[in-house]
Amino acid sequence: xxxxxxxxxxxxxxxxxxxxxxxxxxxxxxxxxxxxxxxxxxxxxxxxxxxxxxxxxxxxxxxxxxxxxxxxxxxxxxxxxxxxxxxxxxxxxxxxxx
Amino acid sequence: xxxxxxxxxxxxxxxxxxxxxxxxxxxxxxxxxxxxxxxxxxxxxxxxxxxxxxxxxxxxxxxxxxxxxxxxxxxxxxxxxxxxxxxxxxxxxxxxxx
DNA sequence: ACGTTACTTAGCGGCTCAGCTAATCTTCAG
DNA sequence: CTGAAGATTAGCTGAGCCGCTAAGTAACGT
Numbered sequence: 512x513x514x515x516x517x518x519x520x521x522x523x524x525x526x527x528x529x530x531x532x533x534x535x536x537x538x539x540x541x542x543x544x545x546x547x548x549x550x551x552x553x554x555x556x557x558x559x560x561x562x563x564x565x566x567x568x569x570x571x572x573x574x575x576x577x578x579x580x581x582x583x584x585x586x587x588x589x590x591x592x593x594x595x596x597x598x599x600x601x602x603x604x605x606x607x608x609x
Numbered sequence: 610x611x612x613x614x615x616x617x618x619x620x621x622x623x624x625x626x627x628x629x630x631x632x633x634x635x636x637x638x639x640x641x642x643x644x645x646x647x648x649x650x651x652x653x654x655x656x657x658x659x660x661x662x663x664x665x666x667x668x669x670x671x672x673x674x675x676x677x678x679x680x681x682x683x684x685x686x687x688x689x690x691x692x693x694x695x696x697x698x699x700x701x702x703x704x705x706x707x
Numbered sequence: 708a709c710g711t712t713a714c715t716t717a718g719c720g721g722c723t724c725a726g727c728t729a730a731t732c733t734t735c736a737g
Numbered sequence: 738c739t740g741a742a743g744a745t746t747a748g749c750t751g752a753g754c755c756g757c758t759a760a761g762t763a764a765c766g767t
């Protein structure tokens with residue numbers, strides 16, 4: 512992957528993680544077995560359902576979650592692999608200055 | 610530290626890291642020995658100097674850098690410890706679902 | 708077919724972000 | 738003291754974010 516694209520990808524992921532509600536959504540799905548329906552997620556948050564839907568959209572665009580339609584519910588799954596990009600960036604600061 | 614404060618702190622750090630210029634600033638300082646003057650930093654970026662100053666302010670508010678006045682230059686240093694908060698959050702996704 | 712459930716899309720208002728130029732402040736040199 | 742260098746602050750503009758309510762779409766139950 513070319514460098515510019517990698518930077519953009521990391522920006523998208525970090526922007527998605529920068530909102531507390533979105534981080535909470537990820538953790539909530541993760542600790543409830545890795546997948547949850549849209550409504551179950553929305554029910555656990557104080558925000559209105561449409562607001563949560565938009566947060567889910569942001570997470571999806573960052574590929575931090577994937578979505579699958581099942582009848583009239585939509586199931587979201589965490590894509591934890593996408594967090595690797597962040598870990599790798601942070602690792603620069605383990606490599607010593609010297 | 611109470612939970613709400615911790616969340617807020619992480620939000621501030623992640624927001625600071627979400628801009629490519631700010632990540633680049635951190636890496637630039639880090640790999641040039643851990644400290645750099647404001648002007649040296651600004652000279653390496655395409656943005657105007659005031660824009661870079663503001664990015665530095667954001668990093669400083671997130672405590673990702675610290676600043677020290679030395680004569681008429683201002684020296685910025687990376688505070689890598691602050692990145693621990695992010696690593697710790699990411700670690701939730703190592704703890705298995707089951 | 709019809710209503711209900713599950714969810715998303717549309718669209719608005721308020722706020723913050725990120726870029727710029729111009730002006731200001733502070734320190735050093737002579 | 739005066740001027741220049743180093744850096745920040747002030748203030749503007751355009752763009753995007755985040756909350757909401759209202760309206761729309763899709764699938765299920767009967």
